[in-house]
Amino acid sequence: MALILEKGYDAVSVTDIIDRADVGRSTFYAHFSSKQEVLLSNVDELAFLHRVPAGASGRLFAFSLPMFEHVREQERLVRALLGRRGGGPVHARGEQLLAGLVREELLAAGARASAALDLLVVCVVGAFMALLRAWVDGQTTASPAELDAAFRAAVEPGVRAVLSQE
Secondary structure: OHHHHHHOHHHOOHHHHHHHHOOOHHHHHHHOOOHHHHHHHHHOOOHHHOOOOOOOOOOOOOOHHHHHHHHHHOHHHHHHHHOOOOOHHHHHHHHHHHHHHHHHHHHHOOOOOOHHHHHHHHHHHHHHHHHHHHHHOOOOOOOHHHHHHHHHHHHHHHHHHHHHHO
């Protein structure tokens, strides 16, 4: 992660990682197949991607505010991972993890597994990631609470309408 902060994801090589970690090339490849695998193993461990139990707060999308708050706390790292110098794999993995979380919440709220649910998940994840990217790219200086409020205002009415039809 320190290398990404210094150089940007694309500029970091496996040799850089090996040198920084002070391990041999064979040791590195015994555990990882690429720099992308190292990065994604770290992304899976980041607290802002950990799951908040579905409906833990009694509200839809209980993950939203804690995730925005964590992103603000880890500003430098998140900007390095998701900003212009970040790696595309982080975007894709983040969206994949978020989609699983959103799907679980919607199923817990009474949605039925269906193609319509899959589309709804895409919409919710897209809205969240768009707000996150706008913040990362400096298009907004909104607080985590303001980002959460905008996310909820954009998605909850439609989601509730779909859930009421289920």
